[in-house]
Every structure is written in structure tokens, then in C-alpha cells.
Amino acid sequence: MKKFLKSLYLKRRFFIVLFSLSVLFVGAYFFPELFGVIRLFFYLFILAVAFDIFLLYRNRIGIQATRVLPEKLSNGDENPIEIKVINRYQFKVSLKIIDELPVQWQIRDFKIEAILNPSDEKIFTYQVRPTERGEYHFGNLNVFTSSVLGLVVRKQQFSAEGMVPNYPSFLQLKKYDFIAFSNKLKLFGLKKIRRIGHTMEFEQIKDYSIGDDIRNINWKATAKRNNLMVNQFQDEKSQPVYSVIDKGRVMKMPFNNLSLLDYAINSTLVISNIVLKKHDKAGMFTFSRKVSDRVIAQRRNAQMHLILETLYNIETDFSESDFSRLYVDVKRNIKQRSLLLLYTNFETMDALHRQLPYLQAINKTHLLVVIFFENTELKSFLNKEAKTTHQVFEKTIAEKFIFEKKLIVNELLKYGIQSILTSPENLTVNTINKYLEIKARGMI
Incomplete structure (x- = not known):
């Protein structure tokens, strides 16, 4: 009985009818001749509620529902989740499906509403976009069923708890794996570069x-x-290409719910796959106060799996990155001339000048490409009309910061250091273009 009461809910229509009957009973006080008719309606209402409960609970199974989870989620991408529902009733029912989503999304109003015919089977698909790597725990699946009378609701809860790991964007990996070796590069922002000279x-x-x-x-x-x-x-083949990820606090800045670190991780996964397909050696490591998460540049079958698992566990440590430690580690551990794709971020010329001696030293023995980010929030702010003196002042400061980013590019070029200044969403495309350009020009 207790279980039955927990699964029984009253719909809004029930309270509307009950309230209407209450008003009529009050009116019958002034018009006694209507009392008998109103009482008859009340008894019919009770019978309708009892019949509705009988319809919903006569079939023990009622509704069957299962959730189909993918093996893993792709960070920053739209991932499909499927819910399969079967109507075991012999009449049409209305459904409201509430899925208990992982706490990372903080979604409190998720629901799917549908109407199923007798013995009907449907698959409902919804999209989720995770923005944090790690484990996502799904809870139970709740299905609320009502008949055509719509007076009461039967709740069925299905045990569908499951955990799905959220990995760096392997969907982008598949996408660019196809694009980089197709004839439709321009449609996706990739450039087809003519090979120059002899390497x-x-x-x-x-x-x-x-x-x-x-x-x-x-x-x-x-x-x-x-x-x-x-x-x-x-x-020349099998040239070492290392993705070097700064996981200091400068990479925690968020854009479109993803941190710069996650953009760099997604890009590293894609470019590593392209590098291996181009018969080069792909490797990676991270640095902050120390160098860690090292994957030595190699060409082997398990290399992409190793890189993917390593990227999955990378987290920022919110500290100041030590470029001197990076230089010492590169000099000590990377003997062959390599292409180093350094994902970091510089906001001012002063920040660059503090690290420039170490970047120059690395560039002497390796081909260094410094990859840093445009502040897209400032760009969108500049597009707004300034109406007050204070807003004019703010726009002037924003223009100064944007211009300083361009000065950083010129400063790096002056010292013979390749660079990419990119918006976070175009990071992967621009990194692939730079790699293809370097390969075409025989710079490694």
C-alpha cells in the first residue's frame, strides 16, 4: 500500500475539477434545488478517479524504459543520449520522462513529454554537451504515465544508474581525420599548401x-x-612532433564554458592523430611548476590510445608556469630536432618578455611554435556601441589589449619564433594549418 501511494500522483485536472465541485457545493447553499445534481457529479468524479487508477495499475508492467549511454562522452561536443520506451498498456497514454542527469550540468527542469499508442515503442534522443573532463554519473529514469482521463498519474522509476567518462574531444578527432585527407579542405577552414623545395x-x-x-x-x-x-x-618521415601544454593558471580562463586548457587538450588529440597519419612521430607533455604527463614521440599502434588516456587526467594546478624548467627538460630529454607546439597564453608584452629568453633558447635547437589565444570577450565588447564616457574609456582599454596581442606576434617573429594567435574555437583548424605549412616548407 505504501509503495502504491508513493507511485500515485494527482494531476492538475483533478484539482481543477475538485475546486469546481467545491464552488458548486457552495452555490448549492443558495440554490438548494441544485444540490442533488451537484452531488451526482461528485460521485461520478469519484468513480472516474477510481476508474483512472484501475486503468493505470491493472497492468503491472505498464511502461518499460531504458537509457542507452555511450561508452564515453566527447568533451565540448554534442553527445546523443537515447531513452527507449515501450507502452505495455492496451490504450493510449501520455508520458512525462524525467532523467536524473549528472550534477555537472546542474539541469533541474529536464523532461520529455510524449504520447504513445497501445503497444507502441519509441526511442527519444537528446543531446548533452559536457565541458569538464571526468566521470559523469547518471541516476534513475522516472516515467510519469496518465490515461486519457488525465486525473491521476502513475510514477514508475527505473534503475538506470550509470557512469560515463568524459574524454577529450574524440569527435573532433574523427572529423578532422576525414577532412585533413580529403579534397574538401577549404570548406572546413583548412588550407591545401603546395610543397616548396626539397625536404x-x-x-x-x-x-x-x-x-x-x-x-x-x-x-x-x-x-x-x-x-x-x-x-x-x-x-623525410618520422619527425618528432610534441604538443606542449601549459597547465598553469593562465590556461584556466573560460570561453564558451570550456577552459583554454580543454581547448588545448582537444587540439592536441586531433593534431597528434594528423601527425601519425602523416608518418611523423607524435608525443606530448605538460608543464607548470614541473614537467609531467610525458608521452615520448613515437609511431606505434597504441600511441593514440596512450595520448588519449594521458590527456584525460590533465588538470590545471593554478600556479605560475616555470618556463626555465621547461627549457631544461627539453634540452635534457629531446635530443633530436623536433617540432614543439607550445599551447600557452600571453596577455601582455611584459608577460612575454619574462619568458622570451627561454623561448629563444628552445627555438635554437628545435622548431618552436607558440600558440596563444585571442580574447573573444573583448572583441564582442568592442562591437557594442559606447554611450557614456566610462564605456568609451573601457573600449579604449579593450582595444589596447587586443593590439598588444598583435604586438606579441610581431615580437616573436622578430626573434625567429613561429606563432599562432587564434580564437579558442578555431584553435584546432589553425594548428593543423600551421603543421601542414611547416611540413610543406620542409622546416623540420
């Missing part, structure tokens, strides 16, 4: 044949063999 390593000496580049003729071998001989080269 070749020697393979063998062979007999000259028509079509070979005469600049590759080996005159010493020709003189010995008394036959034209040419040097044969092959494209």
Missing part, C-alpha cells in the same frame, strides 16, 4: 632514367660506372 633524405644511387631530375646526377658515380647515375631521395 629529402638520401636513399640510394641508381641508373639515370628519362624524367629524373638532372640536378641529382652523381658525377663521381657516373665517372666510375661510365654511365649516368643519379641520387635517389625519399621524403
Whole structure:
């Protein structure tokens, strides 16, 4: 009985009818001749409620519902969640489905409303966008059922608790994996860059044949063999490419509910996949007060899985990043000339100048690309009309900060350091473009 009462709810229509009958009973005090008719309506109402309860509880099963969760969520992307519902009643029912979502989303008004015909089966799909890596715990599935009378509601709760880990954006990885090797680069912001010059390593000496580049003729071998001989080269492959992620406090700044650190992590996952597909070695590590989360640049089957699992556990430590420690670690552990994609953020020239000596030192032995971010909030602020003196002053300061970002790019270029200044949402595309450009120009 207690279980029955817990599952029984009264609908708004029940209270409307009950209130109307109460008003009529009050009116019958002044018009006694109507009392008998109103009492008849009251008895009919009681019978209707009892019949509605009988309809909903006669079938023990009633409604069947299950939630289908993905194996993992993709951070910053829309992820589909499915709820499968089967109507075991022999009549049409109205449903309200309330899913107990993870606390990270702080959603308190989620519901799905639908009408199911007898023995009908439907799959409802809704999208969720996680913005924090980690575990997402789903609770129970609650289904509220009412008949065509709509006086009472039967609540059924289905045990559907489950945990789904939220990984860096593997959906972007799949997307750009297809795009980077297709013929539709421009549609997605990627550039098709013509290969310039020769980035070749020697393979063998062979007999000259028509079509070979005469600049590759080996005159010493020709003189010995008394036959034209040419040097044969092959494209250099397996160049180490490291994604270096600053996980200090400057990377905690949020844009569109994702931190700069998460944008950098998503970009690292995508660019590592592209690097491996281009026959280079992909690796990564993070730094703040110390260097950690190291994955040595290699080309092997398990490399992407290792990078994905490493990226999953990265968190900012809210401290000041030590670029001197980064320089010492790079010098000690990376012996072969490599491409280093450094994800960090500089807001002012002073912040850059404090770290510039270490960036120069790293760039002497490796090809360093400093990747930092535009402040898109300031850009949107500049688009608003200034109506007061105070707003004019604020817009002037905002323009100063935006211009200083451009000065940082020029300052890095002056010292021969490659850089990317990008909005967070375009980070992945711009990083891929820079990598493809560097490969085409034979800079590594």
C-alpha cells in the first residue's frame, strides 16, 4: 500500500475539477434545488478517479524504459543520449520522462513529454554537451504515465544508474581525420599548401632514367660506372612532433564554458592523430611548476590510445608556469630536432618578455611554435556601441589589449619564433594549418 501511494500522483485536472465541485457545493447553499445534481457529479468524479487508477495499475508492467549511454562522452561536443520506451498498456497514454542527469550540468527542469499508442515503442534522443573532463554519473529514469482521463498519474522509476567518462574531444578527432585527407579542405577552414623545395633524405644511387631530375646526377658515380647515375631521395618521415601544454593558471580562463586548457587538450588529440597519419612521430607533455604527463614521440599502434588516456587526467594546478624548467627538460630529454607546439597564453608584452629568453633558447635547437589565444570577450565588447564616457574609456582599454596581442606576434617573429594567435574555437583548424605549412616548407 505504501509503495502504491508513493507511485500515485494527482494531476492538475483533478484539482481543477475538485475546486469546481467545491464552488458548486457552495452555490448549492443558495440554490438548494441544485444540490442533488451537484452531488451526482461528485460521485461520478469519484468513480472516474477510481476508474483512472484501475486503468493505470491493472497492468503491472505498464511502461518499460531504458537509457542507452555511450561508452564515453566527447568533451565540448554534442553527445546523443537515447531513452527507449515501450507502452505495455492496451490504450493510449501520455508520458512525462524525467532523467536524473549528472550534477555537472546542474539541469533541474529536464523532461520529455510524449504520447504513445497501445503497444507502441519509441526511442527519444537528446543531446548533452559536457565541458569538464571526468566521470559523469547518471541516476534513475522516472516515467510519469496518465490515461486519457488525465486525473491521476502513475510514477514508475527505473534503475538506470550509470557512469560515463568524459574524454577529450574524440569527435573532433574523427572529423578532422576525414577532412585533413580529403579534397574538401577549404570548406572546413583548412588550407591545401603546395610543397616548396626539397625536404629529402638520401636513399640510394641508381641508373639515370628519362624524367629524373638532372640536378641529382652523381658525377663521381657516373665517372666510375661510365654511365649516368643519379641520387635517389625519399621524403623525410618520422619527425618528432610534441604538443606542449601549459597547465598553469593562465590556461584556466573560460570561453564558451570550456577552459583554454580543454581547448588545448582537444587540439592536441586531433593534431597528434594528423601527425601519425602523416608518418611523423607524435608525443606530448605538460608543464607548470614541473614537467609531467610525458608521452615520448613515437609511431606505434597504441600511441593514440596512450595520448588519449594521458590527456584525460590533465588538470590545471593554478600556479605560475616555470618556463626555465621547461627549457631544461627539453634540452635534457629531446635530443633530436623536433617540432614543439607550445599551447600557452600571453596577455601582455611584459608577460612575454619574462619568458622570451627561454623561448629563444628552445627555438635554437628545435622548431618552436607558440600558440596563444585571442580574447573573444573583448572583441564582442568592442562591437557594442559606447554611450557614456566610462564605456568609451573601457573600449579604449579593450582595444589596447587586443593590439598588444598583435604586438606579441610581431615580437616573436622578430626573434625567429613561429606563432599562432587564434580564437579558442578555431584553435584546432589553425594548428593543423600551421603543421601542414611547416611540413610543406620542409622546416623540420
